[in-house]
Amino acid sequence: xxxxxxxxxxxxxxxxxxxxxxxxxxxxxxxxxxxxxxxxxxxxxxxxxxxxxxxxxxxxxxxxxxxxxxxxxxxxxxxxxxxxxxxxxxxxxxxxxxxxxxxxxxxxxxxxxx
Amino acid sequence: xxxxxxxxxxxxxxxxxxxxxxxxxxxxxxxxxxxxxxxxxxxxxxxxxxxxxxxxxxxxxxxxxxxxxxxxxxxxxxxxxxxxxxxxxxxxxxxxxxxxxxxxxxxxxxxxxxx
Numbered sequence: 001x002x003x004x005x006x007x008x009x010x011x012x013x014x015x016x017x018x019x020x021x022x023x024x025x026x027x028x029x030x031x032x033x034x035x036x037x038x039x040x041x042x043x044x045x046x047x048x049x050x051x052x053x054x055x056x057x058x059x060x061x062x063x064x065x066x067x068x069x070x071x072x073x074x075x076x077x078x079x080x081x082x083x084x085x086x087x088x089x090x091x092x093x094x095x096x097x098x099x100x101x102x103x104x105x106x107x108x109x110x111x112x113x114x
Numbered sequence: 115x116x117x118x119x120x121x122x123x124x125x126x127x128x129x130x131x132x133x134x135x136x137x138x139x140x141x142x143x144x145x146x147x148x149x150x151x152x153x154x155x156x157x158x159x160x161x162x163x164x165x166x167x168x169x170x171x172x173x174x175x176x177x178x179x180x181x182x183x184x185x186x187x188x189x190x191x192x193x194x195x196x197x198x199x200x201x202x203x204x205x206x207x208x209x210x211x212x213x214x215x216x217x218x219x220x221x222x223x224x225x226x227x228x229x
Contacts, residue, residue: 034217043205043220044157051215088157090217101147101170102218106156 002027004091006105014113019076021108023089026070030091033065033072034102038086048074079112086110116140118221120206126227127196135191135224139208146189147209147218148181150202157205163189164211196228 003026013019032051036044050056050063050072062075076083086109090102119138127133139146148160159173163183174180183189193200203225207218
C-alpha cells in the first residue's frame with residue numbers, strides 16, 4: 001500500500017515565524033513530490049514541487065527532500081496569517097518515463113496567529 | 115480553456131438517483147484525474163486517464179462509479195444509485211504528460227449532497 005503520511009495538526013505558529021511541515025512516504029519508487037495549499041472550501045493549488053535530494057527555494061517557501069529517509073518537508077519563512085490553510089503533500093511514482101497518479105497525504109492544517 | 119472547469123458546482127440528489135459530473139480540462143493536457151474529498155478528509159484517488167491509454171480505474175470504490183473521457187478532452191463521472199456516503203466534493207484535475215515536475219491543476223470541484 002503506497003502511503004503518504006502527514007501530521008494532521010493543527011500546527012500553530014506566530015506571525016513572522018518559520019512554519020515547518022513534514023511528510024513521509026512509503027513507496028521508494030516515488031520520484032516527484034508536490035506541496036499543495038488548500039484554503040477552507042477551496043480546491044488545492046500547487047505551490048512547490050521537488051524531485052532532487054536537497055533543498056529547493058521559491059520566495060518564502062523551501063521544499064526539502066531526503067530520499068534515503070523517505071522524507072519531504074516544506075518550510076514557510078516569515079509566516080503570514082494568509083498562509084493559514086491545509087497543506088497537502090503528494091508523491092508520484094514514475095513508470096519508465098510515464099507519469100503515475102499522485103498519492104496525497106491527508107494534509108496538515110496550519111494556523112498563523114497575528 | 116484557461117483552467118479546469120467542472121459542472122455543476124453543487125448538486126443535491128435523492129438517494130438512489132444517478133448523477134453525472136462533468137470536467138473540462140485545460141486545453142492540451144493529456145492527463146485527467148478524478149478525486150473525491152469527504153468533509154475534513156484527504157483526497158481519495160478515483161480514476162486516471164492518460165491520452166489514449168486504458169484508464170486506471172483502481173480507485174473507484176464500487177461498480178456504481180464509472181467515468182469516460184470523450185475525444186481525449188471532456189470527462190464525465192457517473193455515480194449510479196447514489197448513497198449518502200457518496201456525499202463529498204468531487205475534484206477533477208489535469209496535467210500535461212511526460213514531465214515528472216508537472217503537478218496537477220485542480221478544478222473548483224462539484225459538491226455532491228445525497229439526501
